[in-house]
Amino acid sequence: MDWLSLDLLPPLLKGLKITLLLTVISIVVAFCFALLAGLGRLSRFAIVRAIMSTYVEIFRGTSLLIQLFWIYFALPMLLDVRLSAMTAAVIALGLNYGAYGSEVVRSSILAVPKGQIEASTALNMTPYQRMRRVIFPQAWVMMLPGFGNLQIELLKGTSLVYLITLADVTYQGMTLRSFDISRTPAILAWLLILYFIASYTLTLIVRLSERKVVKGRG
């Protein structure tokens, strides 16, 4: 059983815990930003639309790793604050995937048939009621597949936090490698397998929840 290199697993699983924790927290943060920016870009107020569009275009126009480095290395110098690697990672992943998610939110809301909006106006609903009761529930179903894909991308994106020395699964793997370079193939094989299992599990969860939501509307 030597070729399985099971002795590598305990340190890797310790790192995987950090990876998963980071993924879950970042998904929640990204989701909040996605809703905020997605709804904000459809706002009646031009200033809100302008601010949200600027945020989305900046974060979609540069790359995650640059944002991560900027937030971890440059931002503390500018503002004279200290950020832990974990905080920087959550901010970068949350803002980056939030920007991508906002497009999912926006396009889903725009895809709700116009008649629905007209009908809720005819029923004398307030704009808030209209969004809360009519538009959003229908848009939500359309958002799920897009969010599902972004969650997998986010999980893969967390591997970059190794580069700001957060002790995720990649970091643990690279540390193990520095102890014994000859075991590199086994370490990297385990890393690939662990990431695959994690993203596949995420895919299954997303698919299950999609089915549940669609069932409720059938």
Place this chain on the structure above:
Amino acid sequence: MWDWGYANSILPKLLEVIPTTLASAILGFILACLLGLPIALARRSSKKWIAWPVAAFSEFIRSTPLLIQLFVLVFVFPQSFNITLSPFLAGVIGLGLHYSTYLSEVYRSGIDSVPRGQWEASIALNFNKLRTWLRIVLPQSIPPTIPVMGNYLIVMFKETPTLSAITVVELLMTAKVIGSASFKYVEAFTLVGIIFLVLSYPSSLLVRALERRMKRNERRGIA
């Protein structure tokens, strides 16, 4: 905190590596386009022993991080297979292979959008399989995917900073070197961000315009 003089002094060093960054993205994109089509075709094959392994391989590549795949190319290949790749070449292959699995999905959607009648007409005209694909299906399925392909080129361009992890001297790597020499990270990283934005934002506007135009033509029945 922002030092204009210093920013000005490091800008030329950053601009100098733009060609490397662009080259890795474009070469990676070409590789992804070339690999994506056979992957898409193999996954459609009626022969299970072709379709299944290719599908499994491509799902595996898609579900694991590019960073780890790059590490495999630079650390495992020399050790296990005695193949030593330069960091740049490994970066291009890694990017190309990773995104070929995404592009194969784009090809697939293009192929699926060809109306059934086209296939039936090819059979009625007694076209063989090769001729059907080359003369009927592919010419109709690839043009509509061009805007999506353009988007992926931009996505790959924005993914190039990951190559700094395997010591490819691209924009982010250069900024890191400059920053660590002077302990002034703000200017270097901000400039890299601005360079990426300046290059990618107009390109994405261009792709959006192309997309709108193609949709309009489609409605008019031209394309």
